[in-house]
Amino acid sequence: MSTLLLESPPAAERRGGVWDYISPSRLNLWLRCPLAFRLQYIDGLRTPTTPSLFLGKAVHDGLEIVYRHRQLCADLPAAEIAGRMLDGWDELVAKESMRFDSAAEEDALKQQALALVAAYMHHVADTLEIPLAVETTMEAPLIDPDTGENLGIPLTGIVDLVVDDRAGPLIIDFKTAAKSSPPFEITHEIQLSSYAYLFRQATGDEEGGLEIRSLVKTKTPKIEFHAYQARREQHFRRLFAVIRAYLDDLDRGSFVFRPGFACLMCDHRDSACREWSG
């Protein structure tokens, strides 16, 4: 069992240009479509916060309240967590510049966020997890594990939760999902490897494992835990291969479009993307 306790000041979303830092979300967007990455992170085209994205943030805030209190050995009842989420709702709406189509839409989303967090609390009610870190920003230089080369740009990420576990510290990421999904590790690989890299650099300790905890937005919310083993050398090699390819694109200023299923959810589909000509 680890007794390590990481400092967890309120996580601030890191801001900066593409040469200031790399993050798992930047890498994932670039992998999905380099053009969409360029439009967002280089051209600065902002897209409106969707209800789904907003719900995810509200749920994250609720879970943060749960675990920050657990860190202080205080288990707040579900009603109190709900009250605190409601207290912070308007602030979150303003922070995310969220616009609802109607008061009814806002209220429905509010109730959904409360229900998901309540279902999660019910699910973990009998566990005695000791949080080591909650919503913690981690940043570390990128040192290629094979060559020892410092890539000259840091990796940054916000780790949702680290708890003490029998096998060692367990790194946890929360997701809100529209439906249950099979636990395909590769769909989360960039995030899992990035968080493990950051955790090891920050603590000098190896994680015992990693977990994706999904709060599924079904009519009756479902909670699903998917566990993954500690990262191996091969995972970090693969992560660095992706990072090097990403940096090559930045160097060349080359961001090709990648038409496919991701276009279905892309806000640039009928606007900026149409103007791209290679």
Ligand code: SF4
């Ligand atoms: S519509 Fe598709 S190809 Fe165009 S930017 Fe979006 S994801 Fe990329």
